[in-house]
Amino acid sequence: MTFYYPAKIWLAFGETFEGNQKIVDWLIHNGYPEVAALSHAMRGSDEAFSWLMANGFPHLAALDSAVTSEDPKAYQWLRANKHLFLIVFADACKAQPAAIGWFRKHKLDAFLMIAGKIKKFCDSQTFDYHKKQF
Numbered sequence: 001m002t003f004y005y006p007a008k009i010w011l012a013f014g015e016t017f018e019g020n021q022k023i024v025d026w027l028i029h030n031g032y033p034e035v036a037a038l039s040h041a042m043r044g045s046d047e048a049f050s051w052l053m054a055n056g057f058p059h060l061a062a063l064d065s066a067v068t069s070e071d072p073k074a075y076q077w078l079r080a081n082k083h084l085f086l087i088v089f090a091d092a093c094k095a096q097p098a099a100i101g102w103f104r105k106h107k108l109d110a111f112l113m114i115a116g117k118i119k120k121f122c123d124s125q126t127f128d129y130h131k132k133q134f
Contacts, residue, residue: 003085007110009035014114017121034060042068042118059083066090068122093118
């Protein structure tokens with residue numbers, strides 16, 4: 001199973017939801033602009049979502065839609081394109097017990113910490129029906 005990025009990049013991604021702009025800037029300037037764009041997309045940026053789609057990262061755009069909009073089309077796309085890890089991660093970001101259990105079973109607790117930060121952030125936001133769907 002692919003985790004897409006090294007652990008330190010996932011941890012940096014999680015920190016972006018704590019409002020750490022220095023980490024966002026570091027991601028942008030150190031070869032991970034798509035991870036910074038994913039963070040911005042999850043925080044409601046249509047521009048970041050469009051950037052992900054236009055620059056070869058539809059799987060990250062789908063992750064955004066799965067987490068923030070619970071868009072069934074995003075889940076279908078992730079499944080059809082075999083991004084199964086991202087499906088489990090999206091479910092963990094919504095505190096789904098099966099996903100949490102999967103991460104615990106595989107001793108990937110750091111992902112649960114990141115998912116918890118994303119859930120906390122998402123729970124503090126108001127719904128925007130204008131957000132682009134996948």
